Amino acid sequence: xxxxxxxxxxxxxxxxxxxxxxxxxxxxxxxxxxxxxxxxxxxxxxxxxxxxxxxxxxxxxxxxxxxxxxxxxxxxxxxxxxxxxxxxxxxxxxxxxxxxxxxxxxxxxxxxxxxxxxxxxxxxxxxxxxxxxxxxxxxxxxxxxxxxxxxxxxxxxxxxxxxxxxxxxxxxxxxxxxxxxxxxxxxxxxxxxxxxxxxx
Numbered sequence: 001x002x003x004x005x006x007x008x009x010x011x012x013x014x015x016x017x018x019x020x021x022x023x024x025x026x027x028x029x030x031x032x033x034x035x036x037x038x039x040x041x042x043x044x045x046x047x048x049x050x051x052x053x054x055x056x057x058x059x060x061x062x063x064x065x066x067x068x069x070x071x072x073x074x075x076x077x078x079x080x081x082x083x084x085x086x087x088x089x090x091x092x093x094x095x096x097x098x099x100x101x102x103x104x105x106x107x108x109x110x111x112x113x114x115x116x117x118x119x120x121x122x123x124x125x126x127x128x129x130x131x132x133x134x135x136x137x138x139x140x141x142x143x144x145x146x147x148x149x150x151x152x153x154x155x156x157x158x159x160x161x162x163x164x165x166x167x168x169x170x171x172x173x174x175x176x177x178x179x180x181x182x183x184x185x186x187x188x189x190x191x192x193x194x195x196x197x198x199x200x
Contacts, residue, residue, distance in 0.1 A: 041165055044068035059089070062167060063096055066144050075142030076101040077133040077158055079149035079172060086148050089169060093146075100140045104128040104150065130154040134161035149178060 005024060009015075017023055034042050048056075048064045056064065066074060074097040078086035086101060093099045111118050111127040118125045128151055137145055138161075145164045147155055149172040159166045176182040183189045 037165075040069065059092065059169060062146060062169060063093070065167070066097065069144060071097060071143040073098045073100065073141065073143050075099075075137035075140065075145035075162075075164060077104070077130070077137065077145060077147050077150060078102075079104045079128070079151065081174075082149035082170060082172070082178075085170060089146070089148060100137055100142055102133040102136045104130065104133060104154065106132050106136060128154050130158040131161045134158045134163075138163045 007024065009017075044065055045068075047068050048061050052061060052064065074093055076086060076090055076093065076099055078089075078101065080103050083103070086103075090099050090101050105126050106129050108126050109129055109132070111125045114127065116127055130150060134145070134157075142164045145158075145162050145166045147158060147166060147168045147170075149170045150158055151172055155168070155171075170178050171180050172178055173180040173182070183193060
């Protein structure tokens with residue numbers, strides 16, 4: 001494959017990269033990406049994978065990852081709709097780290113002040129504040145931030161504003177009990193998504 005090819009790896013049937021093939025002739029330049037802070041993250045993640053492959057839950061792996069990094073202060077950014085789950089996660093993390101947890105509605109900012117669409121027109125709506133969540137954790141100097149059920153798009157904002165590395169524990173899916181992969185495992189939902197009008 002040519003050096004300037006646009007990656008379409010999801011459609012690749014052979015995945016020869018797994019055997020070491022450099023399909024895009026970029027191996028040398030990509031090696032340079034793993035330096036400084038990235039190198040530390042990469043090593044910690046690889047160590048947890050190698051030592052506990054298929055043995056630990058994602059939460060267990062997250063705790064081990066943070067310990068490999070030498071973290072003492074963990075940030076937890078959560079959706080108010082997953083407050084119960086966030087409380088349990090925080091209680092577990094507190095056995096290992098100092099935990100700073102920030103709810104998505106922090107500061108009580110109203111959607112109307114930002115010209116945002118509302119779910120209901122009959123009542124006041126406080127917006128999610130992912131940038132504020134990240135900034136609160138930045139000010140608290142968290143060393144690793146964990147997202148717990150932030151909305152689509154809000155997770156992108158949080159990740160962009162966060163100064164600490166970000167990992168995800170729960171991905172929000174209001175329809176599928178926070179199991180977004182269920183959409184591709186269910187034939188009915190999958191077929192609907194594949195045939196649905198692209199403009200809707």
